[in-house]
Amino acid sequence: MSLLQVKNLVVEFPGRRGTLRALDDVSFEIAPGEILGVVGESGAGKSLTGASIIGLLEPPGRVASGQILLEGERIDGLPYEQMRKIRGRKIGAIFQDPLTSLNPLYSVGRQLIETITTHLPVTPAEARQRAIQLLKDTGIPAAEQRIDHYPHQFSGGMRQRVVIALALAAEPKLIVADEPTTALDVSIQAQIITLLKTICKERGAAVMLITHDMGVIAETCDRVAVMYAGRVAEIGPVHEVINHPAHPYTAGLMACIPDMTQDRENLHQIDGAMPRLNAIPQGCAFNPRCERVFDKCGQARPDLMHAGATQAACWLHDNKVAA
């Protein structure tokens, strides 16, 4: 059974000039222990998807319809107090900027111990031992001393390790990591990604890794969902999506990335930009930018359909059209 199921999720932002639909009919599943990458450009809705799952949608944003199920139970629309118990205990979160996700006034040990004692039935002394062990597991040298240090005494990479330790403190089943390495340098990024991957494998935690970096996805994830304008454009095994993209947007996105192995005079470019939420085109949202657009694309909105080893929301893969 899937650990997390997101079914037809719609997130809306009511505003004075009408309601903006930021996520439109998003569905995917995460199996226990699986790493699912969610990739897309700014405004695609990847962070909102993560925020909906951990129940931290900024008002006035709200889940308008659809369901989010964790281990078969609905977690969308739970009262705040109940959601608080799930967040941290069952779902851990890692955010982009490690400095803002730690409280600068408390030592990292106090923050870890607080998280552990809130969610697990342990004494403060046991919690401290556990916290030290977590810091050791996340590769922080001299954890016994470092536990009493404050966030500003850690470097960026070390802080992100503390945040990972914090997310893992109550042994959650699912970690939602929203751009965990974007604020870090490449050499540190490699360290953090490797750590995240091994530590979650060891503990059997599933990860939803939100990033805009295809390279990170390629190296880390089992499956990947490519998002565009609030919808999933393509989802499938990471190897297939990267090497045989079925959706023209995925193909374009891959071709935009400068290649390390070959020389090209000009990069492939997708003309135009992601549409604004108040001006999402009719039919397939990608159709004005798509190279392989045909008449049906402007008329009807494609849903995910089988396209080789992956699933893509693109009429090119509709058997009725192809036939």
Place this chain on the structure above:
Amino acid sequence: MSEVKTKALVRATDLAKTFDVSAPWLNRVLEGQPKMLLRAVDGVSFEIEKGKTLALVGESGCGKSTVARLLVGLYEPTRGGFEFDGEDAHAAFKTPEGRKLRRRIQMIFQDPYASLNPRWTVEDIIAEPLREHEILSDEAAVKERVGELLKSVGLSPLDMVKFPHQFSGGQRQRISIARALATHPEFLVCDEPTSALDVSVQAQVLNIMKDLQRQQGLTYLFISHNLAVVRHVSDQVGVMYLGRLVELADKHTLFDTPRHPYTRMLLDAIPKMHDTGKARTPVSGEVPNPLNPPSGCAFHPRCPHANARCSSERPQIQAIAGVKVACHAVEEGRI
């Protein structure tokens, strides 16, 4: 690296910038604290030929942006100098003729949200250098030139009445490029011009920059931490670590046969797109505090090839087998 000295348009010699980050005077006196000097750039030399691109790469705090600011005259070098087209640029910046030189050197900044005045229209923004440098006086001619500039970066002349907030990040960066091109510069210093952009937009901006280089024979100093982008745009690449150049080589040489251990580490750290699931070997350690850099070679605490000499003696950058590299191990033939 060409040794023919007359060809280089830009030549930096032993460029250095030190910032005084000491505590206030009273604290120093009362608490007996010493002066603290941050050597942001410490003896960097390079040349760029006309029409070519030199890329500087490195992690945060390695001094690459300081080099950019030194080259456009936003900072005064503490030591060393920079020659543009054969004349000492920093001496010239101070003279009344310095304006002519500034016209020939322009800069594109990283953040297109912060580098455009939100209360000015696009026309005001792009026309500012034209008016400031008194290139065009006739208002109709200014308008026409702004229109041309917008067209050259793939925007419409009709966009000139809009304000920056009406554009996306990529379009704003194009406006910055148009502004930089307004004075017909020969040398553009680009400080992370695409880091704030999405990949599809990054491709658009990089393509425009390359097209403009071909059409107008522009010379670029391109600063980035993204090695894939650097490989795409540059002719030569300089790798910086803690304020110093550790390797300077032709693009293909550097990416195919990196010499310096730090360059190798950076290249290893890039996620490889097409062999999915393969774990890379992460490098241990972090960039040290530049206020208190390690003795000898600044990279030695993280270097797998370091020995006693590396921790005591600072390697000088020297030509070894066609590339310039500052490493004892490479010099001794150990790696």
